[in-house]
Amino acid sequence: MPEIDDRLNPYDPGEYRNRFRFLFWVVLVAVSLIVVRLWYLQVVQGQELRVRSENNRVRLREIKALRGIILDSRGVVLVDNRPSFDVIIYPEDAKNVRNVIETLEGLYRKHGLELSEDYTPLLETKRPLMTYRLDRNISREKLALVETHALELPGVAIDVMPVREYFFGESMAHVIGYTGEVSRADLEREGGGGNLKSGDVVGKYGIERYLDPKIRGKNGGEQIEVNVVGKKIRMLGRVEPTVGYRVVLTLDSVLQRAAWDALEEKAGSVIAVNPRDGSILAMVSKPSFDPNLFNRGISPEHWERLTRSPLHPMENKAISGQYPPGSTYKLIVAAAGLEEGVITPDTAFNCPGTFEMGTRTFRCWKKGGHGRVSLHRALVESCDVYFYNVGRLLGVDTIAEYARQFGLGTKTGVTLLGEKSGLIPTSDWKLARFGVPWQPGETISISIGQGFNTVTPLQLLNAYCAAANRGVIYTPRIIQRVETEEGQIVQEFPPEPMRTVDVSRENFEHIVQALWGVCNEPGGTGHALRRKEADVCGKTGTAQVIGLPEGTDARQVVFPYEYRDHALFVCFAPKDNPEIAVVVVVEHGGHGATAAAPVARKVIDAYFANRKPS
Amino acid sequence: MRIDRRLLYSFDWMLFGLLMAILLIGLLNLHSAGASAAGDPPYLKQIRWIALGLVLMFAVICVDYRLIIRWAYLIHGIAIFLLVIVYLYGTVTHGSQRWINLAGFSFQPSELVKLTLVLSLARYFNDHKQPEAFTLRGLFIPILMVLIPFGMIVRQPDLGSALLLLILFGSIALFVGVRWRSLFLVASTGLLLAPFVWNFLHDYQRERVLTFFDPGRDPLGSGYHIIQSIIAVGSGMFFGKGYMRGTQSQLKFLPEQQTDFVFSVFAEEWGFLGVLILLILYLAFILWGLKIAQQARDYLGTLVAYGLTMLVFWGFFINIGMVIGILPVVGIPLPFLSYGGSSMVGLLTGMGLLMNVSMRRYLLHHD
Numbered sequence: 001m002p003e004i005d006d007r008l009n010p011y012d013p014g015e016y017r018n019r020f021r022f023l024f025w026v027v028l029v030a031v032s033l034i035v036v037r038l039w040y041l042q043v044v045q046g047q048e049l050r051v052r053s054e055n056n057r058v059r060l061r062e063i064k065a066l067r068g069i070i071l072d073s074r075g076v077v078l079v080d081n082r083p084s085f086d087v088i089i090y091p092e093d094a095k096n097v098r099n100v101i102e103t104l105e106g107l108y109r110k111h112g113l114e115l116s117e118d119y120t121p122l123l124e125t126k127r128p129l130m131t132y133r134l135d136r137n138i139s140r141e142k143l144a145l146v147e148t149h150a151l152e153l154p155g156v157a158i159d160v161m162p163v164r165e166y167f168f169g170e171s172m173a174h175v176i177g178y179t180g181e182v183s184r185a186d187l188e189r190e191g192g193g194g195n196l197k198s199g200d201v202v203g204k205y206g207i208e209r210y211l212d213p214k215i216r217g218k219n220g221g222e223q224i225e226v227n228v229v230g231k232k233i234r235m236l237g238r239v240e241p242t243v244g245y246r247v248v249l250t251l252d253s254v255l256q257r258a259a260w261d262a263l264e265e266k267a268g269s270v271i272a273v274n275p276r277d278g279s280i281l282a283m284v285s286k287p288s289f290d291p292n293l294f295n296r297g298i299s300p301e302h303w304e305r306l307t308r309s310p311l312h313p314m315e316n317k318a319i320s321g322q323y324p325p326g327s328t329y330k331l332i333v334a335a336a337g338l339e340e341g342v343i344t345p346d347t348a349f350n351c352p353g354t355f356e357m358g359t360r361t362f363r364c365w366k367k368g369g370h371g372r373v374s375l376h377r378a379l380v381e382s383c384d385v386y387f388y389n390v391g392r393l394l395g396v397d398t399i400a401e402y403a404r405q406f407g408l409g410t411k412t413g414v415t416l417l418g419e420k421s422g423l424i425p426t427s428d429w430k431l432a433r434f435g436v437p438w439q440p441g442e443t444i445s446i447s448i449g450q451g452f453n454t455v456t457p458l459q460l461l462n463a464y465c466a467a468a469n470r471g472v473i474y475t476p477r478i479i480q481r482v483e484t485e486e487g488q489i490v491q492e493f494p495p496e497p498m499r500t501v502d503v504s505r506e507n508f509e510h511i512v513q514a515l516w517g518v519c520n521e522p523g524g525t526g527h528a529l530r531r532k533e534a535d536v537c538g539k540t541g542t543a544q545v546i547g548l549p550e551g552t553d554a555r556q557v558v559f560p561y562e563y564r565d566h567a568l569f570v571c572f573a574p575k576d577n578p579e580i581a582v583v584v585v586v587e588h589g590g591h592g593a594t595a596a597a598p599v600a601r602k603v604i605d606a607y608f609a610n611r612k613p614s
Numbered sequence: 615m616r617i618d619r620r621l622l623y624s625f626d627w628m629l630f631g632l633l634m635a636i637l638l639i640g641l642l643n644l645h646s647a648g649a650s651a652a653g654d655p656p657y658l659k660q661i662r663w664i665a666l667g668l669v670l671m672f673a674v675i676c677v678d679y680r681l682i683i684r685w686a687y688l689i690h691g692i693a694i695f696l697l698v699i700v701y702l703y704g705t706v707t708h709g710s711q712r713w714i715n716l717a718g719f720s721f722q723p724s725e726l727v728k729l730t731l732v733l734s735l736a737r738y739f740n741d742h743k744q745p746e747a748f749t750l751r752g753l754f755i756p757i758l759m760v761l762i763p764f765g766m767i768v769r770q771p772d773l774g775s776a777l778l779l780l781i782l783f784g785s786i787a788l789f790v791g792v793r794w795r796s797l798f799l800v801a802s803t804g805l806l807l808a809p810f811v812w813n814f815l816h817d818y819q820r821e822r823v824l825t826f827f828d829p830g831r832d833p834l835g836s837g838y839h840i841i842q843s844i845i846a847v848g849s850g851m852f853f854g855k856g857y858m859r860g861t862q863s864q865l866k867f868l869p870e871q872q873t874d875f876v877f878s879v880f881a882e883e884w885g886f887l888g889v890l891i892l893l894i895l896y897l898a899f900i901l902w903g904l905k906i907a908q909q910a911r912d913y914l915g916t917l918v919a920y921g922l923t924m925l926v927f928w929g930f931f932i933n934i935g936m937v938i939g940i941l942p943v944v945g946i947p948l949p950f951l952s953y954g955g956s957s958m959v960g961l962l963t964g965m966g967l968l969m970n971v972s973m974r975r976y977l978l979h980h981d
Binding site: 016017019020023024027028030031033034035037038039041042043045046047048049050052053054056057095225226227233 | 789838842844845846847848849850851852861862865866867881882885886889890893896897900901904907908916927931934935938939940
């Protein structure tokens, strides 16, 4: 044992008493500081931090609702849903977003794949918190790749999005419409109380848009507990999404297809309705677009091509195309003439091929003229001079009054967006619009559906439905009902009579008889509709796009496409108990009789061939 | 080895009891903190380290601390030598080089150096006891004793351990008395050198200091730790979430939850109430340590007991201070609670010395 030096020099720790007292207080203050801070965190802020700790581990994942399916009147599914997979990243879970994305890209590259989305905005965000979509609508190969490498990809998840599958593609695009990601404008329209969130899918066009709130359904969600890398530990709760209501249309997919095929590659539209209740059985507009392209956001190139095309594929020409009605307008003038008493069915006018009005000369389409014709032959052969005479006797305002009664010049009220109203001119309208009084010569043009007159194909068809029904017009309807998945009716769209045209039944019979003659009598312009059942009544129309200088023979000029006449044909059948009415407009197609009537014929034939036994 | 039988009567049951209580809580807590970890449960490994530490503790108790302190410089020298080994051959984990592998054991010399520094300083100031305050000239050797390991540990880099060395040195120097002028000179030199030290720091270290002043600065980067820790601590509320039921820790939102942030696990699961009990145990332990220092038989005993108590106190204060957001995140383990063999063995050996001082305080008077 070594010597211990201070043994004889007793140590007095007392001299350090003050230092120890000071130390005692230092320790006490330090511990108090900790206690105060812990009190603040655990008691004062405890509740708030408890909630944060819950949020930390609980993720809400939305489960997108399936949109309601759409059926035709036969029960054929027109639109269904299919899953589409996206790769998303939760930056909060990924921690190092750049590394994770690079890992993913590396995996892809090994298989010759690449990400569809540009992620630079994500990397440029200072504190990214929102989930970010890295790759949209991925293939099965990518899906398998991401799933098998889940552990190397913290924060990366697969998001399942239901997307629309439009079985009839282009042929029904304008009616059914398409869906897309909700736009800022949509969000603002729904307002603060709306159920829409950015990233949701909404109907953008057609029925999809019109019935969107009903078709949309309600998104569900699941609360899942995740660990620090965002991987699911267990499910805490789940609210099932509610499928949107399904829609039954009045459309008949068989007839729709027939109409689509009948129009071939021409630009224009075909509509078929049941005149007895206004149900639209077919509605085709060409050229069209593939609604499936819009599901996950259309590419800019596609969009450009669609919107820039001079043929306006995005437009539903059946309701938003506005054309001079041409000779189809003679229905209105004839009805007005008879009803106003300026003519009787027996009143005859001489048609020498031309009609003099002041200094102007108006021509009949038939160069040599029709000779002396009464109403029946005038309609059958579409004599212009006859109607010039009737028009002159009626005056523009009376004609306009009848046109309005037949539903022209106003929207029909069909439940589709983008409907146009057309134009039925009056003398007041012209004065207000141009500050120039109406010229009597203009009435002459109006009498054969030229001049300022424009109508939409649907309006025109509706007017002929009035003739088919001998007076009653229905609001065209395309939706039969909205129902739940189980078939419980949510909303019905019953046939709605719009008005009864104030023309006597007797006068209608005269006109209908003439329209029957158009298709069935020798010399009728609608001979293409001469079926062996002899049941179609119709009227041809050729709408001039530009006026010709006097003395020019239109048949001897070759026009560029955009100046060619529009070909129209409108008809219904059978004559006395009509079930179907069809309008065909072939843009720049030339003559109604040769370009439009054969299309209508195919539709009528298809209708009777596939008619449902009622 | 001769053991004085009187030692048995003066065994410091208070210190030993407090130590055992804290160690037990630490093990329970580690059991929970490591429950979600893969591989060997860390609390089992910790039990082995504690066992080894207790063996060393009792071994140290048996020999008079004055004899042990005679070897202080040598041990300190060995510790510094080990730091050199670390620098040359150490294994790199998480971007810093702190470990050496000895016969299959990983070992952190920086933990050992904390203990040997205290002992060497105790010896130096005991050998150079003077009634008047120390001047810079008198502090030259002690400053060397701290600056050499300090520099090596900063290089590793392990900012926390390095700072703790400085703080320990400061605590002991202030205790033995330093002239105000010298103190002022050291402090101002330190302030002047701070910008250079700032340049010397690694990016992540700068980030941590900046983050301390504004944790929201980078919530997904270095601020993440402290934010998650504060959420964990606060969400424990008054009664805690229950043992093994802390979501922050069990779901691994809490970083370094077995080592630096082990206190957050405890606070989350046991709440304010549990934390208060733990704090009282630590407070009692530290005050008891100071009492031992005050009542030591000799000046050396006072210095040794004081230094060791400060080692516990600063570790305790800085660690808890950082996990509750009142101090920067510097990475110092919580004495007795954090998982880690080197720290635990070093500390328990040190506590053996503390108990050694405590048990021998009366011996002189009975001679």
